[in-house]
Amino acid sequence: GSAPAIIHAQQNLRWRLASSFPKSLETLFGGAETFAKNVTEATGGKFTVSVHAAGELVPAFGVVDAIQQDTIECAHTAPYYFFGKDEAFALDCAIPFGMNSRQQTAWMYEGNGLKLMREFYANYNIINFPMGNSGAQMGGWYRKEIKSLADVNGLKMRIGGFGGRVLAKLGAVPQNIPAAEIYQSLEKGTVDAAEWIGPYDDLKLGLHKVAKNYYYPAWWEGSTQFSVLINTKAFNGLSNEYKSIVRQAASDAHVKVQATYDGRNPTALKQLIAEGAKLSRLPKEVMDAAFKASREVYAELNDKNPNWKKIYADYSRFEADAYQWEGIAEGSYDQYMSAQKL
Amino acid sequence: GSAPAIIHAQQNLRWRLASSFPKSLETLFGGAETFAKNVTEATGGKFTVSVHAAGELVPAFGVVDAIQQDTIECAHTAPYYFFGKDEAFALDCAIPFGMNSRQQTAWMYEGNGLKLMREFYANYNIINFPMGNSGAQMGGWYRKEIKSLADVNGLKMRIGGFGGRVLAKLGAVPQNIPAAEIYQSLEKGTVDAAEWIGPYDDLKLGLHKVAKNYYYPAWWEGSTQFSVLINTKAFNGLSNEYKSIVRQAASDAHVKVQATYDGRNPTALKQLIAEGAKLSRLPKEVMDAAFKASREVYAELNDKNPNWKKIYADYSRFEADAYQWEGIAEGSYDQYMSAQKL
The missing domain is CATH 3.40.190.10 (Periplasmic binding protein-like II)
Known part of the structure; x- marks a missing residue:
């Protein structure tokens, strides 16, 4: 376990990230900040991502167009905002009576979700990484x-x-x-x-x-997944190291956003x-x-x-199996615990 | 979005990771493999982690001693195995009627969990990162x-x-x-x-x-959190870039292990x-x-x-609040969905 002498001899690289969220929404805006911090840290500041609030570079709902037109390298958004372009965007985010947070993540990484959504996003010059989830929302x-x-x-x-x-x-x-x-x-x-x-x-x-x-x-x-959407050319232009760093930076932010919601909602509910x-x-x-x-x-x-039909067929199969299991160990445990005086 | 020409001029570094799990347990052994792959990828192969199954370098339950004695740099384990040394180890893993998977992660990152466990682990020459969770287990x-x-x-x-x-x-x-x-x-x-x-x-x-x-x-x-435990001297000897890469590699594996369980348990249950x-x-x-x-x-x-008392006081407060909230949006949604014919 000796320390390596690290000399980075890399060109500087700066990406611009447009968030669909205002700075005041620290839970979600914070997800993009975590991502940017991760990339900067892992590359010793050679690769930085500047994070811009909704409206600063492009409007909140203009981020997909901006990536597609090579105006920005990436965006952090709730993809269902773009269901007017194609309803399939919502399958990367939230649909009524859809999967819960862990199920959605499992569909992405263990099921066919990431593969299917990437095929879809390729039409928009985009490669996606899951980056945060709110969990089940209030009605x-x-x-x-x-x-x-x-x-x-x-x-x-x-x-x-x-x-x-x-x-x-x-x-x-x-x-x-x-x-x-x-x-x-x-x-x-x-x-x-x-x-x-x-x-x-x-x-x-x-x-x-x-x-x-x-x-x-x-x-x-029932859960809302947020994603970092990246311009395909910008991503493909990265070295393999930087590609991996971007992927892992998004994963870490994925964990942290859900943790922020899970950590802060309980006391906020008591206050409300x-x-x-x-x-x-x-x-x-x-x-x-x-x-x-x-x-x-x-x-x-x-x-x-047809995009919806193809992706939803896989999504709904996965969801049906997942909920059959959810009600057993996880559901019975959570129900028991919610009923206890802790 | 142009591509950087990356030249890594770093000393080669190799860590040895002892897993407490056999290769055949691909869900958990796979978590350490994901971690190792992540580190290798992000550093262009300059920093590698060789992953060893239980018993290969040290016995499954000998990994904490091996880190403490500077025999290995890191281990992937279920910390409750070591409750015989101190019951507080279990708070980094699973205790009866403890937190569920998302709550445990939230306690670590948004609550005081990571801070408190690190104070505790310092006594063993260890710094910990959460790396995987099984979710609620079967009885x-x-x-x-x-x-x-x-x-x-x-x-x-x-x-x-x-x-x-x-x-x-x-x-x-x-x-x-x-x-x-x-x-x-x-x-x-x-x-x-x-x-x-x-x-x-x-x-x-x-x-x-x-x-x-x-x-x-x-x-x-109700959930079982796994952790990568790292020799403090080995970790402190890393550059800031490598420290961040290790942290993010663990986060990505944290996501993937839970996704593996959530993706594979449903069909396995049907088969059983x-x-x-x-x-x-x-x-x-x-x-x-x-x-x-x-x-x-x-x-x-x-x-x-006293270690237990200090950490459990914080854990149990966090858990009580978390379960009061869990039964509302998340619980009612999951219960409704589990009862539907999907």
Whole structure:
């Protein structure tokens, strides 16, 4: 175990990373910062990645175009933002009644997920690495209680990503509103409800001050995987060492983002409850109707979108097996422990 | 995004890693191989780690001594093997009714876990990095059914790690038997029951052929974290770049080991059932008695072992908060999904 004398004789390299998230969302913006720090450290500062908040270089939802057009080398984003280009983006992120965090990671690395998503992303001049997951999200803040499916009908709700497609089938009116405007929309009654992420991030927006009914779970985000998307030419131009360093830097950030959520949500939830949030489970009737609607949406997509059909066939098989196992050791253990006074 | 011309001018460095696992246990032995591959790749082969199976350099349970005595640079192990030296080792791995996989990782990186365990490991000339988790394990194979707490009394059971301490309080007789001898012990009736890991690893041992009653969950291993333990002098002798590469290599392996379990257990469970395994949940009476016994053991340890007392105080606070949150979004989502026909 003697120390090596290391002399790096490498050209300097600087990449620009566009985050789809604001600096204030430290959980997610922090994931990109971790990635950048990792690359810098491992290369002794020869290879650096400058991290830019949403809107600084390109708009939050413009990062895929910017990579495709060789404007930036990479981005950190929630790929379901781009389901308007192709619904298959959502399979790298979150779909209603989709896999939980560990299952999604397992599909990527042990199943066919990474292979299939990379085939898909190649059409956009992109190579992807999973980089963070929020875990199961909360079902949002509601001005009025949701006691039955009838209460969802006509509900104007801020909802991110792909879930709105399914929510609309229940008669709700999904709205896409940027983070910074959610509070005001909910306060004014422009929307009746708004979902964001989970206790830690939601607390920052202060949504419990304008709509105290806090429902769970977000059936549209049983987990939400974030990814670093990299320009294929930029990645292929790297040495094998740098390619590996980038891959491992993303893996480390993948671990840390989930750990940040898992570490901070518990105390944030306690604070929200102390400040008046009223915690309730979404009625089974609502969950069941949404589940049925999700199957209808997926059947329609299978008919219309060959990319979706190919990748979802693998995703859904993996998910079915994974949930059959999840309910056994993991589920029974977690249920027992959640019921204990610890 | 242009490619750098990389010239590494570094001394060659080779570390030896002793695994506590046999090559045949590809899930865990594979974790060390992933770590070694990562280090080699990121350094262009200048820094390599040779991976040795249990017994090759040192016995499976001799790896901590070997690091402490500067015989090897690092090891990949389940730290609870060393609870005989100090029970605090188990807090880096698994304790009965302890944290689940994501909670344990969050405690390490977002809570005080890594800091506290490193203070502890410093006494052994070791610096640790989490490197893999099995997730919640199965409760093992039983020749006869377990219908009540009375059926546990007098039960001779092969059990790994720290769980035997609690099991003994229920009147059972815990036995420590190496993997290779479990099948025969169970077949001959030398033991009445044996736990190993979960479906994928258990299937390899063929335990369902000699004891068909397969119980869940392993209340003694709600998750089991594995770690790479590194000789402090060897680690401190590394350049900052190499230190960071080692850290990130471990993080990547941490992701991959859990993904391997999560990806392979589901189909292995189906196969075990097809081959006659009879799946049952441990009676609540048994779980409750074991939970109560675990609290007694921890109270005793708090009195006897100051290392345990200090670290467990932080661990148990983190766990209590984590499980209060776990039952909300994550738990309700997973329960709903496990009950669906997917």
